[in-house]
Amino acid sequence: MVIIFQRKPSIITSAAVAGPLERKSVFYSYFDSVVEDERWNQATNEQGNVKMIQEACQIILKKADLNRLDIDFFLAGDLINQMTPTNFAAKEIAASFIGLFSACATSVSSVIIACLLTELEASKYAIAGASSQHNSTERQFRYPIYYGAQKPATAQWTVTAAGFALIGKHHPKSPSVVAATVGKVIDYGQKNPFHMGSAMAPAAFDTIKRHLEKRNQKIQDYDMIMTGDLGKIGLQILKRMFQETGASEADCQIFRDAGAEFYGENPSFLAGASGAGCSASVYFSYVLQQLKGGRFKRVLLVATGSLHSPLTFQQGETIPCTAHAIEVTME
Known part of the structure; x- marks a missing residue:
């Protein structure tokens, strides 16, 4: 679809906060806040996740x-059971909440729904x-950190970070979301x-291909198509899939990928x-x-899950x- x-609808402003290890990211200088404690000085990792979400939202409110x-809806999620960090953070934000x-x-997916509500x-x-x-x-999906399990070269490193955007009516000086493609399950x-x-990678391929076809576009119509987070191996698979169809x-x-680039070429982070x-x-x-600086005019952001x-x-x-994909332009 x-x-x-x-x-x-426009992305009026945004905020990104991250943990201490994310100082190693090539995107570090673009983050709004980086803390020294993985737990945000809280008793548990999950409580630290709550504080991270709240800090990102507070930065957005201050910027705007x-x-x-003033916030009508809070749309968000995380990876923990029942999304409890997001649920607990939503208590403080106090807007109508869609987890x-x-x-x-x-x-x-959260931006797509926010844009639909704005529309x-x-x-x-x-x-x-x-x-x-x-x-x-x-700890939830693999092994507790203290277990010390070794990972294969194909594995990826889960980042400690939060990114949020303020979605509102069209503003000519802000990037705008002009179209979206809702992904299928592949x-x-x-x-x-x-x-x-x-x-x-196959899910990313399907969504991008359908978006380009329905929009009557070519890959070259974009300054960048950035997936996230296929990692280094998944990005190469995606490229091969498109080359097999004539690209x-x-x-x-x-094509670029947030996961492939996040830690640069540091081998400690594997794929x-x-x-x-x-x-x-x-x-x-x-x-x-x-986008705001004029380097990009049109990008396709494709988040994979x-x-x-x-x-x-x-x-x-x-x-x-x-x-899921959003087509973002600076008009």
């Missing part, structure tokens, strides 16, 4: 000169985004949770970064700043994935 936003009562789980695709004139201001916290996510039968790039090597240079906060923190900092759980993995199920 491709949605055309006639009113062209608003207070929390969302699209795994690491939540950064974009319907049901919302003047909405905050949309996602977060992830390394320690809590790794499952190529992959079962390895340490090889998420290969599981998610040139030059075309594929337009790159992941987590719902990965694409959220990159899209709502670096990408938006490049793995929809498995620890239970389905233990039961031997395959890994279904999805990808």
Whole structure:
């Protein structure tokens, strides 16, 4: 499903905050805040995730000169059971709350719904985004950090970060969301949770291909098509899939991935970064700043999500994935 936003809702402002290890990110200079404690000086990792979300939202309110009562909707999600960090953060934000789980695709699915609410004139201001916290996510989906389990080269590193955007009516000096493609659930039968790039790449391919076809566009119509977070291996798989359908090597240079780039070429992070906060923190900092600065005029942001759980993995199920896309322009 491709949605055309006639009113062209704008991303009025945004915020990205991150944990201490994320100082190693190539996008570090674009983040609004980086803390020294993974837990945000809280008793648990999950409580730290709550504080991270709240801090990002407070930065947005300060930038926009608003207070929390001005926010009509809060749309967000994370990776922890029942999205409890987001649920607890929503208590303080006090706006009408829609919790969302699209795994690491939540950064974009939340923006799509916020834009729909704006398009319907049901919302003047909405905050949309996602977060992830390394320690809590790794403990839930893989192994506790203190276990010291070694990971294969195909694995990715869950980032501690949160990225949120303030969505409102069209503003000529702010990037606008002009179209979106809601992803389908795609499952190529992959079962390895340490090889998420290969599981998610087909979903990204399907969403991008459908968006270009429905919009009667070509890859070259964009300054950048950024996925997140396929990682280094998943990005190469995506490029090969497009080359097999006739895209040139030059075309594929337009493809980038937040997870593949997040930690640069640092081998400690294996195939790159992941987590719902990965694409959220990159899209709502670096990408938006490049649009506002004039480097980009039109980008396609495609967040990918793995929809498995620890239970389905233990039961031997395959890994279904999805990808949601927003077409963002600076007009």
